Amino acid sequence: MFVDKAKIYVKGGDGGDGIVAFRREKYVPEGGPAGGDGGKGGDVIFRVDEGLRTLMDFRYQRHFKADRGEKGRNKSMHGANADDMIVRVPPGTLILDDDTQEIIADLVRHEQEVVVARGGRGGRGNTRFATAKNTAPEIAENGEDGVERWVVLELKVMADVGLVGFPSVGKSTLLSVVSAATPKIAAYHFTTLTPNLGVVDVSEGRSFVMADLPGLIEGAHEGVGLGHEFLRHVERTRLIVHVVDMSASDGRDPYEDFLKINEEIKLYNAKLEQRPQIVVANKMDMPDSAENLQQFREKLAADERDLTIYPISALTRGGIKELLYKIADLVDAIPDTPEVEEVSEVEERKVYRFEKKDEQNFTIRRENDTFVVDSPSIEKLIRRTNFSTPDGIQRFARILRNIGIDHELRSLGAVDGQTIRIGELEFEFVEKE
Structure with missing residues (x-):
């Protein structure tokens, strides 16, 4: 799983x-x-x-x-x-x-x-x-x-090549043909629910990792369908291989599908628009695919999109060899790791010394007859103080007095025996100048 x-x-x-x-x-x-x-x-x-x-x-x-x-x-x-x-x-x-x-x-x-x-x-x-x-x-x-x-x-899956496209365009079939991966293949949408990885061995010791990613639908950048569950994996790929169904099954327009997928990727992360991409025209063994491919090329040229198209049939394996050689050449020319934001947590080590400057590091409010002191630094001091010895108690009381809490309590009307609460600690106020 x-x-x-x-x-x-x-x-x-x-x-x-x-x-x-x-x-x-x-x-x-x-x-x-x-x-x-x-x-x-x-x-x-x-x-x-x-x-x-x-x-x-x-x-x-x-x-x-x-x-x-x-x-x-x-x-x-x-x-x-x-x-x-x-x-x-x-x-x-x-x-x-x-x-x-x-x-x-x-x-x-x-x-x-x-x-x-x-x-x-x-x-x-x-x-x-x-x-x-x-x-x-x-x-x-x-x-x-x-x-x-x-x-x-x-x-986010680490793969050299990511197969993207609408559901049922043949991504899983392509991966199963070019690698030893065994993705689930069936005649219904969203057969692939999780990424599948396969190592593609081209020749002469050249290889790359290809990921069959779950199919996209319109609105995916907002989480529709598999949405973000798919798109975050695209960020890790070095090359996007956009698989388009040229048979126009289910009455779909191949070029409209192509535009919608690219728009979803762009809306999710604008940087992905600059990621290298090639177009794979799949299902060229189907009757109307050749005509649809010609129209696809014309629309691509009209929009001045400079993308290479590779006609293949994953089912009959036609055009697969040429496609793999081209992918291998592109992967070799792309830097090893795509641009990622690497953030390392740096926690500042704080040593609390209760000096004069800490006087404003607390607030006091009244709840009925109880005065409540709010101060993260003093609550931390309480957790570190050992109250089992008289010296520990005296040190704690001295710190409160030095930073002005005693004076502030008196100015707010605290008297002997009044309950004071700081965090989970409660004690009685003792009047002492």
């Missing part, structure tokens, strides 16, 4: 907690703090594996969580960093953030990789908080939470 879209959850590993510890060695009185820092959580990294062809594996595993960093150790030893989690994806995978729909990365080359969810940094041990005033601090930080998000994976 071919799977070309998946939605998965990824989470970087949480950082390890720092610890409170002291030197307790013989002949070393008042040894001082010796709590080490926690280790960093593992990153979730997506890496291209050219041996993969679909996103099938993500139907059975949709959650990927990296390991947590180890806690700090005594004797000021650093906890071990967690190993990164490597998630293998096929070449041509586009990774998007599910919430914002922003492109995280466009992975096209073997071994190319991107960090999709970074692990949290480890918390600091009490060794880091020793000062001249407090030489034996009982303060340690919790590890930082790893980044978590839902991402959407979209696979």
Whole structure:
């Protein structure tokens, strides 16, 4: 089964907690703090594996969580960093953030990789908080939470040649004739629902990968029919082979079909209009095909379209050899990789130091008798603060006071015993100047 879209959850590993510890060695009185820092959580990294062809594996595993960093150790030893989690994806995978729909990365080359969810940094041990005033601090930080998000994976087939055209024009038959691929072939529209790939061996060691892509219909750029499920695969092909049914079956006009397909491709992505293209006039074994081809050539010339037409019959294999040689020559002359937008996520590592400039980094509102403080940076501080020790609580209270929250609460009418809520933490306000 071919799977070309998946939605998965990824989470970087949480950082390890720092610890409170002291030197307790013989002949070393008042040894001082010796709590080490926690280790960093593992990153979730997506890496291209050219041996993969679909996103099938993500139907059975949709959650990927990296390991947590180890806690700090005594004797000021650093906890071990967690190993990164490597998630293998096929070449041509586009990774998007599910919430914002922003492109995280466009992975096209073997071994190319991107960090999709970074692990949290480890918390600091009490060794880091020793000062001249407090030489034996009982303060340690919790590890930082790893980044978590839902991402959407979209696979765009990596092929040298893409067969495009209306349903039932003979694309699958052509692929089955020129390669060992066995696409489904039947006398009804949309027989091909997913891309089929085949390696075409021309001669003298020359070969290329051809993709039989699901048939297009009018309105596909807006998602009609298979719509975007088809069109995103066209972006990866180096050469477009436009297959046209010259027998005019079902009362269709070959030239009108040709124009409609090109218009859908253009409306989906204007850059595809510049992609090299040749026209394959198929079903030339049918009675009216020769006359229809002559009219097609005349209309093409009248519109001043400079495209080469190759008459063939995929059924009888007439004209196939000449077509394959021409495709091979064009593929050899086209750069290896089509132009793609490659975006690598760069996450800025932020260390929060609560200085005077952070005074405006919060807002306070009142809900009945409760004052609610909204501040992402302070909520992050809460998650990293160990409230099990008096020193940790005092440090947290000192930071709130230094950045002006106490003063702002008093100005808004807060009094002793009033409930204050920051994130999920609730505590009582204590009047202290």
